Amino acid sequence: MTAPLDIEGPAAPPRSNGELVFAEPWESRAFGMAVALHEAGAFAWPRFQAALIARIAAWQAAPADEPWDYYRQWLGALEDVLARGGAVLPGEVAERARALAGRPAGHDHPAGHGHDHPAGHDHAGGHDHPAGHGHGHPH
């Protein structure tokens, strides 16, 4: 996993109560969505856990396909659980993501680069994620 921040080392941002837990804003959204859905009764936690184990096992069976990234597996597991329950189908996620990628230049992420947020972009809490809006783009 290529985290943009030095999470463990001496350059790690100071935290009064442990380390920075998410390397990228999307990781925190993926985490928060899974827990929020569970708390709202969308699925029992062991179902998510089983999906996560399956995703990780699949990665380990063919690790050359992509670098190890825990929250990628987490996100995949969340999509799997939601797809199985019929709440959100995988094709829908891909379609919406493609639409987001095609946003006008300068709006947010450069389209199609598989690009993530730069270091220190928006970790500090008090971030900006209004409903149905984007992640951390400049307002």
Place this chain on the structure above:
Amino acid sequence: MTGAGSEERLSPALRTEALEELLTERGLVDPDAVDRLITQYETNVGPLNGAKVVARAWTDPEYRRRLLDDGTAAIKELGFGGLQTECLVVVENTATTHNVVVCTLCSCYPWAVLGLPPSWYKDPAYRARMVREPRTVLAGMGLELADDVRITVRDSSSEVRWLVLPERPAGTEDMSEEQLVSLVTRDAMVGVAKVVAP
């Protein structure tokens, strides 16, 4: 994995954003609730909680007994609990026995007392190697254990979440519970380090 092509091209950041939009539109997720959860785990839930549990156990023998007897109930006494600590088992490290925690299948971890797991805990190499050669892996992480120390690897893959009660270091007899809290590290409560006296 099917449809790997499209998954490859779309960054996880975009997929996450797409998923959140869809879930929000369908009334399945409230972005404010997600915000609150993130803030909770970024700022309130962390190893400091576990350190308070350990310091209490070191200074209160009755609490220590209850903690080793029923971890979930004992941490609840201090106000900690919730997801991933429904079945918390606390194991004690001593001069002759050493417990270390791993989750071989995913990265289960007692969030309520340790926060979310550090990157090395989630790493496939840690998960695989700690089971096979714990003494070597621990040495690589800076913890050299004598040959006569018995190492037990605790795998969190079932419903049980493990918390290590580290050995109280010599020379801390005069320290208060509050002072002891500051000595206890996350790594010691996973079992990849010892607590050292100041």
